[in-house]
Every structure is written in C-alpha cells, then in structure tokens.
Amino acid sequence: MYVSLLELIDFRSYPHTEVPLAAGVSVFLGPNGQGKTNLVEAVDYIATQSSHRVSSDQPLVRSGADRAIVRAQVQRDDRQALIEVEINPGGSNRARLNGGQLTKAREALGILRTVLFSPDDLDLVKGDPSARRRFLDDLLVARQPRFAAVRSDYDRVLRQRNTLLKTAGRSGRSRPGDSALSTLEVWDAHLARTGAELLSARLSLTADLRPHLTKHYTEVAQTVPKPGGGNDADLSYRSSFPLPPGAVSRPELAEALLGQVAVRRDDELDRGVTLVGPHRDDVTFTLGWLPTRGYSSHGESWSFALALRLAAFSLLRSDGDDPVLILDDVFAELDDARRIRLAELVRETEQVLVTAAVPSDVPADLLEHRFDVRDAKVTGARAR
Amino acid sequence: MYEGVVQDLVDELGRLPGIGPKSAQRIAFHLLAADATDVHRLAAVLAEVKEKVRFCSVCANVTEEELCRVCRDPRRDLALLCVVEEPKDVLAVERTREFRGRYHVLGGAISPIEGIGPEQLRIRELMVRLADGTVTEVIIATDPNLEGEATATYLTRLLRPMGLRVTRLASGLPVGGDLEYADEVTLGRAFEGRRSVDD
Numbered sequence: 223m224y225v226s227l228l229e230l231i232d233f234r235s236y237p238h239t240e241v242p243l244a245a246g247v248s249v250f251l252g253p254n255g256q257g258k259t260n261l262v263e264a265v266d267y268i269a270t271q272s273s274h275r276v277s278s279d280q281p282l283v284r285s286g287a288d289r290a291i292v293r294a295q296v297q298r299d300d301r302q303a304l305i306e307v308e309i310n311p312g313g314s315n316r317a318r319l320n321g322g323q324l325t326k327a328r329e330a331l332g333i334l335r336t337v338l339f340s341p342d343d344l345d346l347v348k349g350d351p352s353a354r355r356r357f358l359d360d361l362l363v364a365r366q367p368r369f370a371a372v373r374s375d376y377d378r379v380l381r382q383r384n385t386l387l388k389t390a391g392r393s394g395r396s397r398p399g400d401s402a403l404s405t406l407e408v409w410d411a412h413l414a415r416t417g418a419e420l421l422s423a424r425l426s427l428t429a430d431l432r433p434h435l436t437k438h439y440t441e442v443a444q445t446v447p448k449p450g451g452g453n454d455a456d457l458s459y460r461s462s463f464p465l466p467p468g469a470v471s472r473p474e475l476a477e478a479l480l481g482q483v484a485v486r487r488d489d490e491l492d493r494g495v496t497l498v499g500p501h502r503d504d505v506t507f508t509l510g511w512l513p514t515r516g517y518s519s520h521g522e523s524w525s526f527a528l529a530l531r532l533a534a535f536s537l538l539r540s541d542g543d544d545p546v547l548i549l550d551d552v553f554a555e556l557d558d559a560r561r562i563r564l565a566e567l568v569r570e571t572e573q574v575l576v577t578a579a580v581p582s583d584v585p586a587d588l589l590e591h592r593f594d595v596r597d598a599k600v601t602g603a604r605a606r
Numbered sequence: 607m608y609e610g611v612v613q614d615l616v617d618e619l620g621r622l623p624g625i626g627p628k629s630a631q632r633i634a635f636h637l638l639a640a641d642a643t644d645v646h647r648l649a650a651v652l653a654e655v656k657e658k659v660r661f662c663s664v665c666a667n668v669t670e671e672e673l674c675r676v677c678r679d680p681r682r683d684l685a686l687l688c689v690v691e692e693p694k695d696v697l698a699v700e701r702t703r704e705f706r707g708r709y710h711v712l713g714g715a716i717s718p719i720e721g722i723g724p725e726q727l728r729i730r731e732l733m734v735r736l737a738d739g740t741v742t743e744v745i746i747a748t749d750p751n752l753e754g755e756a757t758a759t760y761l762t763r764l765l766r767p768m769g770l771r772v773t774r775l776a777s778g779l780p781v782g783g784d785l786e787y788a789d790e791v792t793l794g795r796a797f798e799g800r801r802s803v804d805d
Contacts, residue, residue, distance in 0.1 A: 329789055368790035378752050386718035405716055405723055408760045412752070 223334065223543045224573035225265055226302075227295035232287035233309075234260035235598040242602070245297075247568060247588045249576045252595035258577040261595070262338070262548045265575060268294045268305050269336040269546070270360060271315065271327060271370075280311040296334045298543060305330050328374075332367030335545035337535040339552045343527040347514050351504035358424050358505065361431075361534050365541060369423060376416040380496055383409040388494035410483050417499045418476035421461070424500065425470075428459045434533035439509075442532070442563050443525040453510040455529055462502035521557075528560065532567065544572040554583045561585060612638070661693075664735070666711040666728055668693045676700070676708055683707045685742045689732065689761065691715050691749060699747060707745075710735065715753040716760060724760065732761075736768065743771040750777045750795075 224245045230236040235257045250258040263273055263282075273282060283290045290309040295302060306318040307327060316323070317330035324330055345353040362369045386409060390402035439445070439455030463482040466474055482498045483490075490497050507514040507526060514526055538545045547568065553561055553576070565585040568574045578584045581592075593602040607613055612634065620630035637645055661667070662674035669675065676682060676696070686707025690696055696709050712727040735741065746761055748754035758774055765772045778796030779788055788796070 326789065368794065371791045375752060382718050382752070382756070389718065402718075402723060405718075405756075405760055408716070408756050408763070409718075411759060412756060 223296060223298045223546065225268075225294050225334065225546060225575075226297050227293075228261065228265060229291075229293040230261075230264055231291040231293075232284040233264055233290040233292055234282060234284060236260065237284065237598070239598070239600055241593070241600050243573070243575075244591055245573050246590050247574045247576060248591040248593060249578060249581075249584055249589055250593045250595050250600070251578055251581055254579060256595045257598045257600075258595045259550055260598075261600070262550050262575050262577055264292045265294060265334075265546065266336045266338050266548055267309075268292055268296075268307055269331070269334040270363070271307060271331060272360075274338055274340055274342065274550075278311065279309050279315075282309050283311055294334060298333075303333055305333055328367070328370045331363060331370050335364050335538055335543070336548055337531055337538065337545050338548040338550060339528070339531050340550040341552060341555050343531060343552075344523060346530055347507060347518070347523040347526050354505040355501070355503065357530065357534075358427060359420075361537070362423055362427055364538060364545070365427070366423070369420070372416060372419050372423070376413075376420050376500065379409065379412045379416050380499070380501060383413055384495050387490050387496065391491040391494045410480060413483065413496065413499060414476040414480040417479050418472050420500045421475050421479070421503070422470070422472045424503070425459055428457060428505065431533050431537055432457060434536040435529055438532040438536065439525060439529035442528050442560055443522065444559060444563075455526060456508045458506050458508070460504045460506050462500075463498045524555070525560065528556075528564070535567075535571075547571045547574045549574065549576045551577055551579075553578055553585070661711075665696075665709045666693070666713060666731075667696050667709060681706075684740050686745065687735070687741045687743070688745045688747050690747050691754065691757075695747065695749075705745075707743075712748070712757070715748055715757040717753045717756075727757070729761070729764070733764075736765070736770065741770070743773065746772065746774045750775075 225243050228241045228243060229239070231238050241261065250261055252258050259275070263275060267273055267282070273279075276282070289311075291306060292309070293304065293306045295304050304318075304320050307330060308316045308318075310316070315327040317327040318324065319330055319333070346357055359369070359373055363373065383406075386402055386406055390406060435457060436454050443455075445453050463479065466478050470478075479499060483496075486497050496502075507530075509518060509522060509526070512518075514523060518526065535545060535547060549564070549568070552564070556564065562585070565588060568576075568588060574588075576584060576588065581589060591602065593600050608616065615634045615637070616627075616630045619625055619633050620627055622630075625633070637648075658670050659668055660670070662669045662677055663672055664677045665674060667674040667676065671678075683706045686705070687710055688699060688705055688707055689710045689712060690699065691712055691714055693711055696711060699705050699709070710728070710732050712729065712732075714722050714727055716722060716724065716727070736744070744761075744765055746758045748757045748761075762772050762774070776799050777792070778799055779785070779792065785793070
C-alpha cells in the first residue's frame with residue numbers, strides 16, 4: 223500500500239498544505255524545525271491515531287486553531303481509500319472513510335499501516351517497560367484493529383479499579399460488608415477478562431515476532447551465527463504474575479490473573495493501585511545468553527532497536543500488504559554498515575518516507591522523489 | 607464576551623449536556639430574535655417541569671403523580687421487573703411494546719471514578735421490592751458499556767442467591783443492518799452470544 227496524497231489543515235506548523243506522493247522513496251529535506259517530521263507524523267497518525275512524539279493531542283493542533291484535520295488518500299492494490307481524521311484535543315476525534323462519517327474514530331485504524339523508525343527507538347532497548355508495552359500493543363492494533371477497543375477497555379477498567387482501591391483503602395478494611403469491597407470483586411472479574419484478552423494476544427504476538435527479530439538482528443549487526451544460538455537476538459515476555467505452564471488459553475489466563483488479584487488484595491489496598499496485569503508486564507531482550515539491558519554496547523542496542531522495527535515490518539508484510547515505511551531522521555544516527563542494510567530493505571518496499579536535514583545523510587540512490595521543506599512549505603521535485 | 611444578561615444566557619445554555627460554546631451562542635441569538643410569546647412559553651415550561659415533575663415512589667421513573675404511568679397500570683405483569691439506568695431507558699423499552707412488566711430505575715451505573723457505588727444507586731429499594739416474592743424474573747437492561755456491564759455483574763451476584771431468574775439483554779447485531787458494517791466489538795459479542803436455531 224502507499225499514500226498518494228497527504229493533506230494537512232491546522233496540523234502542527236501547517237495552516238493548510240497538500241503533498242502529492244508516489245510509490246517508492248520520498249525524501250523530505252530541510253533544516254531542523256521546518257516541519258519535516260510533522261509530515262511523516264501526520265501519516266503515522268492516520269494509521270495509529272497517536273503520535274510517536276507526544277502522548278497528548280494538544281501539540282498536534284496549530285496554535286490558535288480548535289482542531290486539526292489530516293487526510294490521506296491510500297492506494298491498496300488497485301483500490302483507493304480516503305481517510306480523514308479530525309483531531310479534537312479535549313474532545314473525541316472523528317474520522318471519515320471515503321466521505322462517510324464513522325461512528326468511532328478507531329474504526330479507521332488498520333486501513334493504512336505504518337512502521338515508523340525514529341531516533342527515540344533506542345528507548346525500546348534502554349528505556350522503561352512502558353515503551354516496550356507500547357511497541358507490542360501498537361503492533362497488535364496494526365495487525366488486528368479490534369485490539370484498539372480491548373486496549374482502551376482494559377485502561378478504563380484499570381482506572382475504575384484503581385479509584386476504587388484508593389477509596390476502599392482509605393475507608394479502612396475493618397468494616398465488614400463495606401460496599402467498596404463488594405464492588406471490587408466485580409472489577410476483579412472485568413480486569414481478569416479484559417486483561418487475559420490483551421495478555422493472550424501479546425503472548426502470541428511475541429511468539430510470531432521472535433524468528434523475524436533473530437533474522438533481522440543477524441542482518442543488521444552482521445553477526446556470524448554461533449552454534450546453539452550463542453549470539454542470537456531473542457525476546458521473551460515477562461508477565462507480572464506466574465503464568466500457568468504450557469500453551470495457555472484465554473480462560474486459563476483469566477483464572478490465573480483472578481487468583482493473583484486475590485493473593486495481592488491487601489497489598490493493593492495498601493498502595494491503592496492494581497499490582498498485577500498486562501499493564502505491569504515487560505519484555506526482556508537477550509543477545510545470546512545475556513539480557514541487552516545493562517550488558518549491550520551502544521552499537522548493539524541500536525542494532526537491536528533497528529531489528530525490532532524491521533521485525534515488526536516483516537510481520538506486517540507477511541500478513542499481506544507492505545506497510546508504509548517511515549524513517550524519521552534515522553540515517554544520521556547510523557554507521558555506514560547499518561545504513562546500507564536499511565537502504566537495502568528500503569529499496570524493496572512499496573513506499574518509504576524519509577526525513578533528513580541534509581542530502582548527504584541519505585544514501586544517494588534513495589533520493590528518488592525529493593521534497594524541500596522550509597517554514598512549513600513543501601516544494602517537490604517529483605523527478606530525480 | 608457579550609454584555610450582562612446575554613453572556614449569562616450563553617453561559618447557562620453552555621452548561622447543558624451536548625451543547626458547546628458555539629451552539630450556546632447560536633441558541634442564545636435564536637432566542638433573542640424569536641417571538642416574545644414563544645420564549646415566554648419555553649420559560650413557563652422550564653419552570654413548570656421543575657415544579658410538577660417528580661420521581662415515581664416505586665420505580666423512580668419520571669411522573670407528575672405519586673406513581674408513574676407504568677406502575678399505575680393494572681394490566682402490567684407484576685412477576686417481571688426490568689432494571690434500567692435512567693428514566694429515558696424506560697421510554698426506550700416502552701417504545702418496543704414488547705415488555706409487559708414493570709421497571710426499576712437505578713439512577714446511573716457503578717463508576718468509582720465518578721464516585722458512584724451501589725449505595726448511590728437505588729439498589730436497596732430494589733431489594734425491598736423483591737422481598738415479597740411477587741417478582742420472579744429480573745431483566746437487567748443496563749447499558750452495554752463497561753460501567754453498565756459492571757453494574758449488571760454486581761446485580762447478578764446479588765440476585766442469583768435469592769432464587770430469582772436473572773436475565774441480561776442480548777447484545778449484538780442491529781436488525782436491518784449489514785454484517786459488513788458492524789464494528790468488530792459488536793460482531794465479536796454477537797459471536798459470543800450466538801444461539802442454536804433449531805428451537
């Protein structure tokens with residue numbers, strides 16, 4: 223798939239702009255702060271309805287405007303889809319598909335798929351567990367958009383349950399028949415149900431991702447495989463509670479989570495937060511026998527982060543269509559060997575959007591469609 | 607900002623649900639331009655509604671008398687009780703003309719974030735109504751969202767031990783709709799709640 227037209231209204235620094243795009247590699251060039259990243263951020267927003275740079279939507283709206291609109295014409299096989307997302311900070315977003323209003327903005331998810339590389343990807347390896355959870359969940363939604371609803375349901379159950387834990391903890395646990403405690407069991411059940419759904423999906427996703435990760439790490443870092451997987455890149459899911467052994471079904475996971483919640487009851491009431499569940503889980507990355515955290519060099523960490531994104535790309539590609547590949551300022555961060563690996567992948571992808579400060583950051587043969595971005599104005603020379 | 611009373615009107619309208627600042631302004635200027643008798647009639651109805659309307663002493667539906675229209679109706683089946691969140695839900699079920707029992711309005715759904723627990727809802731009143739054994743089936747018709755489901759789970763746990771038949775409205779596909787237009791969550795629910803066709 224590829225985006226053939228991008229239109230922004232009051233998005234970031236752009237009052238109104240239209241950028242015609244084509245399949246192949248498009249490179250956006252310009253000094254810092256001119257609006258290059260804003261363009262690719264908008265494309266990614268159409269796909270994920272969240273930004274890789276900020277967690278709230280307010281900064282996405284041009285200052286002085288009430289809302290922003292992003293439109294993308296997406297070409298899939300020989301069909302077209304026009305997706306429009308209206309960003310309303312403080313309210314809920316709205317989306318249109320081919321001119322028709324969708325009931326919920328999230329129904330537009332999954333039509334356009336993107337994989338975005340940015341210098342912040344190093345956080346996947348070196349940062350907090352939340353970055354890794356987000357990586358998994360975003361990929362989950364890209365593969366099966368219905369998980370956007372599961373994810374938001376789980377977040378809402380958590381918020382309700384945490385509020386209840388705080389009130390119940392404060393009012394003291396001595397009073398029998400306390401209503402806060404009686405409704406807690408109801409929220410336990412809902413936590414277990416939605417939590418198990420998210421957990422089981424993440425478990426099967428990590429299983430699917432593993433072979434792709436190992437393969438791409440070898441390519442990127444150019445390691446020679448040792449017998450027995452001595453320097454293989456791998457990942458394993460770390461649940462916040464002991465999982466029952468063997469292949470586990472959703473009801474079994476729900477039961478295990480419910481059991482853990484009962485065990486941690488006093489602890490949770492003391493601290494007023496939910497202590498077990500997918501929101502406390504993590505993913506451990508390993509190189510050979512050693513975890514990457516604390517053991518890997520800077521270069522190894524970079525290769526690992528790159529291999530993770532490449533694995534996500536391969537996984538989405540194996541489901542069917544090529545996702546749109548977005549490389550936001552990454553070439554400048556890479557050494558020559560990694561640059562060449564990445565450039566090889568780029569060449570066989572249907573559409574790639576690249577941002578860079580100077581042309582010399584980008585391998586010369588990738589400067590296919592070149593756009594200059596200055597002061598929120600995009601001028602494009604379509605031919606080489 | 608407008609002067610004095612005009613701004614007051616815009617502010618008051620803006621406090622109503624579903625009305626933002628722009629809509630409030632539009633309605634305010636519509637009222638200013640409208641015929642004085644029309645505006646007086648609206649003002650009179652607003653005052654009257656607060657004076658006359660109260661809540662049914664049995665089911666908490668809106669009424670102008672002690673009991674609401676449904677609770678006064680002798681033809682209603684006393685063995686069936688439908689539990690809803692709000693008075694507007696009574697109206698929604700009534701429009702179907704399918705249900706011949708009576709109602710119980712809870713006044714909301716369990717939501718710790720909004721500070722609503724079981725004792726903020728009319729659950730104690732529900733237990734009192736069920737005590738004499740006239741009602742044999744309770745139909746839980748809370749909203750099919752997270753808070754509505756939590757309320758339904760809570761009520762089910764409370765009512766099952768009493769030996770009552772407890773049912774929950776089915777959720778799934780809208781009638782007259784197209785399968786392809788159903789969102790994944792609704793379709794998923796419809797799959798979970800599928801039933802055998804040979805009965």
